[in-house]
Amino acid sequence: xxxxxxxxxxxxxxxxxxxxxxxxxxxxxxxxxxxxxxxxxxxxxxxxxxxxxxxxxxxxxxxxxxxxxxxxxxxxxxxxxxxxxxxxxxxxxxxxxxxxxxxxxxxxxxxxxxxxxxxxxxxxxxxxxxxxxxxxxxxxxxxxxxxxxxxxxxxxxxxxxxxxxxxxxxxxxxxxxxxxxxxxxxxxxxxxxxxxxxxxxxxxxxxxxxxxxxxxxxxxxxxxxxxxxxxxxxxxxxxxxxxxxxxxxxxxxxxxxxxxxxxxxxxxxxxxxxxxxxxxxxxxxxxxxxxxxxxxxxxxxxxxxxxxxxxxxxxxxxxxxxx
Amino acid sequence: xxxxxxxxxxxxxxxxxxxxxxxxxxxxxxxxxxxxxxxxxxxxxxxxxxxxxxxxxxxxxxxxxxxxxxxxxxxxxxxxxxxxxxxxxxxxxxxxxxxxxxxxxxxxxxxxxxxxxxxxxxxxxxxxxxxxxxxxxxxxxxxxxxxxxxxxxxxxxxxxxxxxxxxxxxxxxxxxxxxxxxxxxxxxxxxxxxxxxxxxxxxxxxxxxxxxxxxxxxxxxxxxxxxxxxxxxxxxxxxxxxxxxxxxxxxxxxxxxxxxxxxxxxxxxxxxxxxxxxxxxxxxxxxxxxxxxxxxxxxxxxxxxxxxxxxxxxxxxxxxxxxxxxxxxxxxxxxxxxxxxxxxxxxxxxxxxxxxxxxxxxxxxxxxxxxxxxxxxxxxxxxxxxxxxxxxxxxxxxxxxxxxxxxxxxxxxxxxxxxxxxxxxxxxxxxxxxxxxxxxxxxxxxxxxxxxxxxxxxxxxxxxxxxxxxxxxxxxxxxxxxxxxxxxxxxxxxxxxxxxxxxxxxxxxxxxxxxxxxxxxxxx
Numbered sequence: 001x002x003x004x005x006x007x008x009x010x011x012x013x014x015x016x017x018x019x020x021x022x023x024x025x026x027x028x029x030x031x032x033x034x035x036x037x038x039x040x041x042x043x044x045x046x047x048x049x050x051x052x053x054x055x056x057x058x059x060x061x062x063x064x065x066x067x068x069x070x071x072x073x074x075x076x077x078x079x080x081x082x083x084x085x086x087x088x089x090x091x092x093x094x095x096x097x098x099x100x101x102x103x104x105x106x107x108x109x110x111x112x113x114x115x116x117x118x119x120x121x122x123x124x125x126x127x128x129x130x131x132x133x134x135x136x137x138x139x140x141x142x143x144x145x146x147x148x149x150x151x152x153x154x155x156x157x158x159x160x161x162x163x164x165x166x167x168x169x170x171x172x173x174x175x176x177x178x179x180x181x182x183x184x185x186x187x188x189x190x191x192x193x194x195x196x197x198x199x200x201x202x203x204x205x206x207x208x209x210x211x212x213x214x215x216x217x218x219x220x221x222x223x224x225x226x227x228x229x230x231x232x233x234x235x236x237x238x239x240x241x242x243x244x245x246x247x248x249x250x251x252x253x254x255x256x257x258x259x260x261x262x263x264x265x266x267x268x269x270x271x272x273x274x275x276x277x278x279x280x281x282x283x284x285x286x287x288x289x290x291x292x293x294x295x296x297x298x299x300x301x302x303x304x305x306x307x308x309x310x311x312x313x314x315x316x317x318x319x320x321x322x323x
Numbered sequence: 324x325x326x327x328x329x330x331x332x333x334x335x336x337x338x339x340x341x342x343x344x345x346x347x348x349x350x351x352x353x354x355x356x357x358x359x360x361x362x363x364x365x366x367x368x369x370x371x372x373x374x375x376x377x378x379x380x381x382x383x384x385x386x387x388x389x390x391x392x393x394x395x396x397x398x399x400x401x402x403x404x405x406x407x408x409x410x411x412x413x414x415x416x417x418x419x420x421x422x423x424x425x426x427x428x429x430x431x432x433x434x435x436x437x438x439x440x441x442x443x444x445x446x447x448x449x450x451x452x453x454x455x456x457x458x459x460x461x462x463x464x465x466x467x468x469x470x471x472x473x474x475x476x477x478x479x480x481x482x483x484x485x486x487x488x489x490x491x492x493x494x495x496x497x498x499x500x501x502x503x504x505x506x507x508x509x510x511x512x513x514x515x516x517x518x519x520x521x522x523x524x525x526x527x528x529x530x531x532x533x534x535x536x537x538x539x540x541x542x543x544x545x546x547x548x549x550x551x552x553x554x555x556x557x558x559x560x561x562x563x564x565x566x567x568x569x570x571x572x573x574x575x576x577x578x579x580x581x582x583x584x585x586x587x588x589x590x591x592x593x594x595x596x597x598x599x600x601x602x603x604x605x606x607x608x609x610x611x612x613x614x615x616x617x618x619x620x621x622x623x624x625x626x627x628x629x630x631x632x633x634x635x636x637x638x639x640x641x642x643x644x645x646x647x648x649x650x651x652x653x654x655x656x657x658x659x660x661x662x663x664x665x666x667x668x669x670x671x672x673x674x675x676x677x678x679x680x681x682x683x684x685x686x687x688x689x690x691x692x693x694x695x696x697x698x699x700x701x702x703x704x705x706x707x708x709x710x711x712x713x714x715x716x717x718x719x720x721x722x723x724x725x726x727x728x729x730x731x732x733x734x735x736x737x738x739x740x741x742x743x744x745x746x747x748x749x750x751x752x753x754x755x756x757x758x759x760x761x762x763x764x765x766x767x768x769x770x771x772x773x774x775x776x777x778x779x780x781x782x783x784x785x786x787x788x789x790x791x792x793x794x795x796x797x798x799x800x801x802x803x804x805x806x807x808x809x810x811x812x813x814x815x816x817x818x819x820x821x822x823x824x825x826x827x828x829x830x831x832x833x834x835x836x837x838x839x840x841x842x843x844x845x846x847x
Contacts, residue, residue, distance in 0.1 A: 001696055001697045001698075001844050002844070002845060006754075006755065006758050052671070054670075054671075095661075096661065097374075097660040097661050097662075098513075098660070098661060099371070099373065099509050099510075099512065099513030099659055099660065099661045100506070100509050100510040100513040100514070101506065101509075101510070102509070102661065102664065104502060104666065105502070105506050108502055118502075118668060118670065119502045119668065120667070120668040120670060120671040121666065121667050121668065121671055122502075122664065122665075122666040123664065123665050123666070124661060124663065124664040125663050125664075126661065126662045126663060128374075128662060129372060129662050129663040133797065136795045136796075136797070137795070139795055140791050140792060140794075140795035140796070143791050143795070144787065144788045144791040144792075147787040147788075147791060148784050148787055148788070151780075151783065151784060151787060152780075152784070155780055188796070188797065188800050189730060189800065191800075192730060192792060192796065192800050192803050192804075195788050195791065195792050196737065196788070196807075198788050199784060199785035199787075199788035199789065200741070200785070202781075202784045202785070202788075203741070203744065203781040203784065203785060206777065206780045206781050206784060207748065207777050207781060210776055210777035210780060211777075214773075234751075234755065235751075237747075237751050238744075238747050238748050238751045241697065241747045241751075242740075242741070242743070242744040242747050244693070245689075245690045245693060245694075245739075245740045245743050245744075245747075246737070246740035246741060246744075247740075248686055248689040248690055248693070248740065249682070249686030249687075249689070249690065249736050249737060249739055249740035250686075250736075250737070250740065251686075252681075252682045252685040252686040252689065252736075253679075253682040253686065253733060253736050253737075255682075256678060256681040256682045256685060257678050257679055257681075257682040257733070257736075258674060258675055258678030258679070260675060260729065261675075261678070261679065261682075261729065261733060264730070264733060265733075268737070
């Protein structure tokens with residue numbers, strides 16, 4: 001089976017205007033969302049308490065609200081259904097430092113008359129740990145991007161590195177925008193998903209860049225845009241295929257992975273789509289925009305080969321004692 | 324037709340054998356052998372980060388110095404007045420200044436890390452910064468030791484109690500069935516279990532209900548409430564006669580009404596202090612104080628030697644048992660508090676395992692079918708690499724006894740999607756070369772050579788992200804970084820080396836068949 005014709009070259013760089021508009025619109029929209037609606041930090045980063053309760057029948061949410069109201073501890077509690085009607089999440093912005101009797105125990109006692117239930121999960125994160133996790137989280141994103149930047153600059157060229165980082169920022173921004181849009185709780189797992197997007201989107205970009213690099217060296221053609229078009233076309237099957245297989249597994253994770261894995265799977269789902277798009281329509285046009293000069297690069301390469309040949313000759317002369 | 328063996332296929336075969344053999348104990352859940360352990364989020368359990376209020380440890384250290392001064396003065400018949408302490412140290416007056424050198428010698432002996440200042444009759448003892456830090460560090464190590472002792476006696480398998488960072492304590496308990504049990508465990512470890520024997524201030528106790536805390540402290544006393552009835556108050560001497568540090572044993576017993584009590588035994592020093600005090604205080608009351616509450620205040624009718632005592636209260640046998648454990652394993656020098664807690668019930672863990680297994684199998688089957696449909700036999704070869712990759716991930720995790728968490732499961736699922744990437748890249752390159760009319764041998768060899776650079780770069784950048792995640796991630800997230808990293812490294816052997824070996828072995832056969840549709844899913 002083949003998705004794309006081998007012989008045909010698609011003109012991707014001819015679509016720069018449309019793709020740039022689309023990307024800019026999405027990124028802008030994401031930032032507007034982030035600035036107005038903002039991110040919903042979960043307990044991991046904001047600190048607080050989450051109690052997950054499962055009833056043997058449908059959860060009596062109104063009754064729960066009433067019962068919890070009696071205890072001032074649950075003053076600002078939000079009570080929402082979680083995945084199925086018999087499961088409920090109680091969220092508090094506050095945390096308690098007590099080890100012996102904590103908010104989970106208080107919930108159990110307060111809800112005693114609400115029916116037959118089981119407390120399945122209690123997460124309590126104190127403010128100090130929350131701040132530490134936040135710092136570490138930001139640090140990890142920055143370090144990952146920096147590490148990747150250095151590696152790509154070392155393996156390719158600085159323009160490639162910058163282009164791939166712009167694509168990464170594009171992807172993460174849109175993913176964050178989507179997270180903000182549907183009001184997902186941002187916890188450690190979402191951060192892990194964002195870092196995975198970084199790695200994944202970069203994978204795609206690097207495969208395309210590798211082809212472009214190869215094209216620049218091999219091709220007699222000096223028009224960068226046609227080299228890029230050809231390279232993207234050659235890797236199009238791979239890009240689509242890998243995106244599809246990854247999409248399959250992430251989608252099954254999203255559908256069947258359970259409620260707890262949902263935020264993680266959702267973030268990845270967005271990331272896979274955006275990451276695939278960006279490697280074609282963001283990273284490569286930026287490379288083009290940087291004015292990477294193929295002629296100059298050829299000249300540089302020729303110069304390099306010449307220098308090396310010269311060096312080699314000198315060495316040979318030196319070794320044979322004629323110098 | 325004879326197929327040629329090559330070094331790649333041999334290494335690949337060895338890797339598969341390694342994967343199958345070492346993953347077997349985990350997959351089949353055999354008795355022996357190294358296995359992957361399930362994280363607390365999958366098997367259910369309690370994870371806590373605890374802090375220690377070290378300031379309190381310094382305070383109680385100073386308090387115990389004051390106790391010692393008092394006891395020393397009484398024993399040696401030296402008159403001491405205005406004995407007081409604050410957060411920095413202890414001060415008191417020695418009425419007979421000739422006795423001051425005795426005190427100096429004694430104090431430098433029991434608290435080496437202190438500065439002694441003598442001003443006329445007044446001796447002031449201040450703790451040095453170093454001594455304070457040492458006390459704080461000791462409090463943390465002691466808390467870890469104590470919590471570990473208590474949990475060991477609680478009867479759960481392999482509790483984890485470890486220091487994390489400079490001042491946090493990590494506690495992990497697996498195998499807790501209900502939230503009630505979990506609360507019992509938490510109460511056990513957080514209980515200060517500080518036993519103090521204190522003298523009731525008989526001269527003023529009658530007026531206790533009319534006294535404020537400030538009034539009491541002016542007399543060197545404190546007001547404590549009864550454990551049974553919070554309205555009942557006692558006025559006791561602030562400086563205890565002795566405390567639980569001199570306790571050697573605590574056991575559950577029963578009193579004459581068959582109610583559970585705790586019998587404790589003091590060490591030789593404690594027994595001596597106890598004997599001296601009771602001999603001197605016949606007719607007065609002795610308050611048995613546990614965690615700041617008076618459990619009983621019996622009248623002293625005679626000198627009590629031997630160092631045995633009893634704590635009676637209204638508790639159940641189970642509570643008495645936990646209390647005895649807490650007393651035996653020593654009191655916490657400083658109170659602990661909760662910084663972070665993650666608690667997952669066993670049923671939720673089981674649900675998570677099931678859900679992620681469904682996702683793993685579902686994703687796996689989809690990918691495998693898709694690869695076969697798209698690439699034909701090349702897809703089958705890629706699938707062989709994918710399956711062996713899965714075994715190798717499990718084998719390496721088993722060998723290291725790694726912990727599989729829910730994000731770790733997600734990592735394995737994701738690896739399935741990404742590990743085929745290498746084979747997709749390679750297969751596309753080979754197809755391309757076939758179209759260009761290259762020979763089968765050249766198409767395979769050049770296909771691998773051309774694909775190699777891109778695969779390496781892609782894998783290394785993903786590894787960079789994974790390593791960062793491992794270093795900066797916490798808890799379960801680390802599991803995700805681990806499975807992703809192992810998956811990528813394993814795919815180097817399976818997807819690159821292994822499939823290359825298979826192609827080299829089958830090369831003649833592919834050439835002869837001339838069926839590119841069957842082998843690579845393309846025309847021609």
